[in-house]
Structures are given as C-alpha cells and as structure tokens.
Amino acid sequence: MSNDNPLFALAAIISSGVHTLNDAYSQRGHSFPSLTEPFRPGPLDDDKDVADATHLIVAAAHQIIATVRKPMDTFLDYAPAMYMSRTLGFADEMNIADLLKDKPEGMHVDDIGAKIDVDSVTLARILRYLATRHVFREVAPNVFANNRLSSFMEKVHPIEEIKPKSLTLYDGAPAAAFVGHATDETFKSLDNFSSFVRDRKAKDPPFKLTFKTQKTLWQWYEEPDNQWRGRRFAAAMKGFGDHIPSSAYIEGFDWQSLKPDSVVVDVGGSLGTAMLVLVNAFPHLKFVVQDLEPVIVDARKFWDEKAPELVSSGQVSFQGAGNFFEPQVSKQTDVYFLRLVLHDWPDSANEKILNNLRAVAAPHTKIVIFDTIMPLACPDEAGPPPPPFPLLANLGLAVGGFLTMLDLQMLTSFNGQERTFTQFVELGARTGWKFEGVKPGMLSAFVFSTA
Numbered sequence: 001m002s003n004d005n006p007l008f009a010l011a012a013i014i015s016s017g018v019h020t021l022n023d024a025y026s027q028r029g030h031s032f033p034s035l036t037e038p039f040r041p042g043p044l045d046d047d048k049d050v051a052d053a054t055h056l057i058v059a060a061a062h063q064i065i066a067t068v069r070k071p072m073d074t075f076l077d078y079a080p081a082m083y084m085s086r087t088l089g090f091a092d093e094m095n096i097a098d099l100l101k102d103k104p105e106g107m108h109v110d111d112i113g114a115k116i117d118v119d120s121v122t123l124a125r126i127l128r129y130l131a132t133r134h135v136f137r138e139v140a141p142n143v144f145a146n147n148r149l150s151s152f153m154e155k156v157h158p159i160e161e162i163k164p165k166s167l168t169l170y171d172g173a174p175a176a177a178f179v180g181h182a183t184d185e186t187f188k189s190l191d192n193f194s195s196f197v198r199d200r201k202a203k204d205p206p207f208k209l210t211f212k213t214q215k216t217l218w219q220w221y222e223e224p225d226n227q228w229r230g231r232r233f234a235a236a237m238k239g240f241g242d243h244i245p246s247s248a249y250i251e252g253f254d255w256q257s258l259k260p261d262s263v264v265v266d267v268g269g270s271l272g273t274a275m276l277v278l279v280n281a282f283p284h285l286k287f288v289v290q291d292l293e294p295v296i297v298d299a300r301k302f303w304d305e306k307a308p309e310l311v312s313s314g315q316v317s318f319q320g321a322g323n324f325f326e327p328q329v330s331k332q333t334d335v336y337f338l339r340l341v342l343h344d345w346p347d348s349a350n351e352k353i354l355n356n357l358r359a360v361a362a363p364h365t366k367i368v369i370f371d372t373i374m375p376l377a378c379p380d381e382a383g384p385p386p387p388p389f390p391l392l393a394n395l396g397l398a399v400g401g402f403l404t405m406l407d408l409q410m411l412t413s414f415n416g417q418e419r420t421f422t423q424f425v426e427l428g429a430r431t432g433w434k435f436e437g438v439k440p441g442m443l444s445a446f447v448f449s450t451a
C-alpha cells in the first residue's frame with residue numbers, strides 16, 4: 001500500500017498515532033480514557049508526545065472524512081453547524097450536564113423535562129442531536145447520560161445551588177464558560193457578520209452593531225446586567241490559560257537575567273494567572289497586575305485566595321487604573337507583559353497601546369508578548385516544519401481549526417485579529433520596539449526591546 005496515496009497515507013497517520021497513544025498510556029499502567037465514561041483528569045492530559053500524536057490523528061481523521069464523504073454530505077454537515085452551537089448553548093443554559101452528574105444509568109427525558117420545565121419530546125430531539133455527535137449518550141430509548149464530553153460541561157456548584165446569571169456561576173467551569181460565551185454574545189453578534197465584512201469602512205465590530213452599543217465588549221461587561229457575562233468570559237480565559245504549560249512562560253523570556261526586585265507589569269492581565277507561574281519560578285522579581293478597575297477587584301480576590309502571602313509581602317500588587325489607552329502609570333518598568341491582549345484590537349489600537357508603553361520605557365525595558373501566531377493552510381517558509389503528507393500545513397482542524405476560529409471570534413467581538421509572525425514584527429517596528437526573538441508554541445512569546 002503506497003503512502004503516496006492520500007487515503008492510505010491518512011490511514012497510516014491515524015494508525016501510527018493510535019499506537020503512540022496506546023503505548024503512552026500502557027507504559028503508565030493506564031488504558032486510554034473512554035468516551036463513554038465521565039471525564040476524569042489523567043496523568044497524560046498535558047503530555048507533549050500525547051498532544052502531538054493527538055494533533056496528527058485529529059488532522060488526518062478530519063481530512064479523511066472530507067476526502068471520502070460526498071461533497072453534498074459535507075455541506076449538509078457544515079452549513080447547519082449552528083444547531084451544534086444552539087443545542088450546546090441550550091444544554092448549558094439548562095444545566096443538563098449537572099442534572100446528569102453522578103447518574104451513570106442516565107435520566108429519562110420525562111424526568112429531565114419535568115426538572116427544567118421543557119417538553120420531553122423536544123428535549124429528546126435536542127439531546128439526540130448532541131448524542132449523535134458524541135456529547136451525552138443515549139443509553140436506552142429516551143434515556144440520556146453524561147459521557148466524557150458532556151461531563152466536561154459540568155459546573156462546579158451542586159445543581160441545587162445553581163442560580164441563572166449569578167456572578168460565580170461559571171467559576172472553575174471553563175468548558176461551560178466557553179460554551180456560554182460562544183453561544184450567547186458571540187453567536188448573536190453573527191447577525192451582523194456579513195454586513196460588517198462587506199462594509200470596507202466599518203470600524204464597529206459585529207458585536208457593537210448587534211448590541212447597539214458604542215462600548216467595547218470589556219466596557220459592556222462592566223454594565224450591572226452583564227457583569228456575570230464578564231466573569232464567565234474570565235472563567236473561559238482562565239481555562240484556556242490553564243492548558244498552556246508553565247514552561248511556555250518560564251522559557252519564553254530570560255527572566256533569570258533580570259536584577260532582584262525588577263518589576264514585571266502584566267498589562268491587561270485580567271486575574272493575572274500567568275503571573276502566578278512566574279512568581280513561583282522567579283521569586284526575585286516583583287509583579288503588578290494591571291487591568292480595568294472591575295477586573296482588578298476580581299483579581300485581588302483571586303490572589304487573596306491563591307497566594308495571600310505574596311500580596312501582603314508586596315511581591316504581587318494591583319493597578320485598577322490600568323487603562324492601556326491612557327498614559328501608562330507604571331513608568332520605566334523592566335518588563336511589560338501582554339498575554340492575549342493585542343489580538344483583541346485592530347492595528348490602530350495596538351499602535352496606541354505599544355506607543356503608550358514606549359513613551360514611558362527606560363532604555364533597558366523589554367516587552368514580552370504572548371499571543372498566537374496565525375499559521376497558513378499552505379506551505380510557508382516562515383512557518384513551522386511541514387507535517388506529513390498529505391496533511392495541511394497548519395494541521396487543519398487540529399491546530400489551524402482553533403486559530404482560525406479564534407481569529408474570526410476576534411473579528412466578530414472586537415474587530416481584532418490573530419497575526420502572522422511578520423505582522424507582529426512590523427507592529428513593533430512601527431511603535432519603536434525592536435524585535436529580539438520569538439519562542440514559538442501554542443502561545444508564542446515575542447520579545448522586543450526599545451529601538
């Protein structure tokens with residue numbers, strides 16, 4: 001069987017990847033987690049070899065489906081993908097995963113429907129749509145149970161304590177938080193996606209057009225009725241951040257080279273979760289978490305719980321007056337750190353943010369930017385090494401899938417974007433920052449010095 005043949009080559013990638021996963025788990029005395037059972041954290045969840053093999057399997061499996069399926073069948077799947085968003089959003093709103101928690105035998109739709117006051121026949125149709133796509137399981141006719149995917153949407157609070165729209169509803173529940181965020185404010189914003197893209201002069205993103213506001217998403221989250229949504233967004237961000245290995249932050253910059261008591265300012269830091277990694281690894285440094293005031297209120301609470309001793313010793317401090325479009329209040333800082341900040345804004349806004357930092361920089365100041373690098377779907381000399389034939393250069397759904405989704409999410413919510421390597425370097429050059437190097441990864445670390 002020739003591996004020049006795309007179908008055989010894809011099948012071989014899947015087969016070899018499955019062997020890698022199986023070997024990795026059996027060497028640890030485990031079997032690969034079952035899709036049927038609820039999610040439990042496992043010893044290899046963050047293992048790099050497992051992640052690499054998984055990427056290849058996912059990229060190849062998706063490509064083999066696109067190859068063998070009749071084109072019309074693929075469009076019948078892709079075009080109505082909104083039902084996936086809507087049914088997931090519904091399951092989250094109705095806390096169905098929480099209702100099914102610890103019930104391996106499942107619940108009949110009559111009982112679920114009675115609990116959430118929804119017609120059981122319609123409910124069965126919704127849950128069957130999801131179960132067909134491996135979210136929930138239909139264990140007997142009209143009886144549904146959690147599986148590995150649906151259980152991952154459980155919230156932390158017991159079902160009887162869940163109150164819709166409460167501030168802490170999504171704390172510690174990143175999957176539910178992401179589902180809620182994507183299927184609520186983002187999904188609604190898509191009503192104006194096409195008109196925004198077709199209007200070449202448009203500055204206001206679909207989000208502003210849909211919600212008829214001049215506020216940014218961040219300012220909108222500060223409104224009393226939306227604060228729970230802002231907190232939900234922070235929970236989703238934290239979940240994403242937790243998937244980035246600590247080594248990415250530790251190795252992304254030569255922190256050890258900084259003198260004792262050097263100051264690192266986390267600009268637009270939200271809760272400052274990235275600083276939690278750095279403060280433990282580099283206790284000779286001081287850290288300041290900067291954001292808008294309401295966010296800093298939450299950040300203080302987060303640190304008071306996680307590491308109160310670092311707050312009382314002054315090693316970690318907070319600045320609520322950290323609007324990055326105003327002159328920077330922490331002047332001549334050693335390092336300004338920006339994680340997933342620049343992708344929220346168009347180039348013009350990024351120029352203001354970086355110019356404001358440049359205006360108060362000392363000659364030795366560095367900026368460290370953690371953001372994604374947008375990979376192309378075709379071979380690219382500036383990109384990562386090419387994957388095995390016939391996979392797409394960005395590994396299709398496995399890697400490019402997330403990044404292209406995030407890029408459109410940024411466009412929809414903020415008129416922001418994920419940027420290519422060259423776009424970052426040029427942005428620095430336009431704002432007085434000289435590119436020094438990049439450490440590529442799930443989040444890449446760009447280092448710039450004063451030009």
Ligand SMILES: C[S@@+](CC[C@H](N)C(=O)[O-])C[C@H]1O[C@@H](n2cnc3c(N)ncnc32)[C@H](O)[C@@H]1O
Pocket residue numbers: 218237238241267268269270271272273274290291292295322323324325338339340341344
């Ligand atoms: C995508 S989040 C990234 C948060 C954090 N850096 C992280 O990686 O978890 C962007 C952050 O920018 C903050 N932000 C938005 N507008 C801001 C402004 N004008 N000044 C300072 N921070 C702002 C938001 O509150 C939010 O916490």
